Amino acid sequence: MNLQNSSLATTKKAFKESWLALKNNRVIFIPFLIFAIVDLVSLFILFLAPRMPLRLALGPIIRTIWSETFLHYPANFILLQKLSFLSRLALSVLIGSLLTGIAVSIIQSIFYKRPVELKKSFLSALKIYFSLFLVTLIVTGLFYFTGKAMSFVLAKYFSRHARLLFIGARIWFGPVSMALNFLIALFIQALFIYAIPLLIIEKMKFKKAIARSFVLLKKLFIPTILLIGLPMLLYIPIIVMEYNTVFLIEKFIPEIILVILMTGIIINSLLIDPLITAATTLLYLKKKEEGQL
């Protein structure tokens, strides 16, 4: 009970400190803002894929992998959601990894009350870009493939059975899948959340940083899960809406999907990611200074 209370107190303190850090040091938002802009531009390009002249380049790809249907209004919005998701995964690995490294470096400067030098933070992250890239690739890959594996297993099961644990297929592929994907994302992120701070702050080697991240998760399990899970809850309304694309298109206008995806990018990049990155990095630095790690 004491351990639980102290974990909750730690979490509360970490949230408070990260909130204050973000409020008083807007410079932390710069890497996340850059990612949000890139993600939004990518979303717009994908949105305009069925239009000339982008159709000339993207049309054959969409036609081959998905079908001609998705190059027409309003079916393109159904595919847009998937394309946006895939694009975000790719951008996270290629650019997001570097930008997260820069953000951690900025937070480190703020924690130690040193002046923030964006160029220095950029160069320190760029130096270890390959390691940052690998960490993000592993996290993204694990998330993507466990999601696919879960869908495959469920589809295979329900091709022969009507119910699983007294619940029908519709519920499993709907709210249950949503909840499971959320938990999978939470645990995968928690496993590797300290890897980037360790690479940037402690200048550890890649394998050592990964292993140490697992150890830190074990030591700071409850605070880490809460520091990642609670901000992620902000994204649930977006997930619910993304699961009901067809209904929303029929009920309102198809362009609402674009609005939902844009809102998702803003919430994710400018609220959830900065909060999680700041909270976990500051928690790590605080615990390190207190000699508890």
Place this chain on the structure above:
Amino acid sequence: MKKTLLVLLALIFITGCADDQYAIERRYWFLKKQAEKIFNNPEASPPRELETIVANHYSFIKKYPNNVLSLRANFDIASLYAVKKEFEKARAHLNSMRAQYSANLSINADITTAIGSTYEIEEKWPQALEQYNKVIKEYPLTPTGFSIPVYIAKYYERTYQPDRAIATYHQAIGHYKGLIDKHPGTPVALNAGLMIADCYGSLADWSNAAKTLEGILKDYKDKVNLDALMMNTALLYLGQLKDEFRAKELLHTLVNDYPKSRYSGTAKAILKKLSKPQE
């Protein structure tokens, strides 16, 4: 950086504002949404609403006369009039479409069928039948013309006129046999054969249905992909004719000739089940 962003924004703006096929599809989608107000509740919608929506359809057709969606918009106008029980207006509009689409047999078949449908909704079956027979006579090879003989038979089934339904199915069979004689060895003959089998199936004359399908399998072997037809024929032998031996033969042929077919897995599963000793 600023310059790149400005160029990108300009490109997005230009692309987004172009009046291309996508933009036309978008306009048509909003037209359909307007029309749905009437389709969903024809009695409750005021007459003025119909006028407005029909006028919007005409504007769309005038702006994009050669677009495929204009053809749909034309049929939508007829449907709107029909659902509001203004059948004469619907037929007048459909007849006015003939001038624009005179060169296209398929569209003309659809126009004539739509005129028949308005009579059918009005419960004037003799006039509807006249139009449908016109389609069969003048446009027999169009997709609509091809399926109308069976449509007429199914009408009699729906309206509980079994004798007429049976007679019409036999008429349809005769019609399709005529098409096979006129166009032997062609896709027309293949499709006509499938329609004949369908008619025999509707008549529950399974042996003739099987005979027809076997004929197609023999005549079109190595000419077209017959995996689906082989599977359907095997299931017919199993389900209706209780001829396990012939069903197994067909399934073995399917598995051997089309190993990568999506029916191959099902065929193997059925063969496995059939090979188990019966208790």
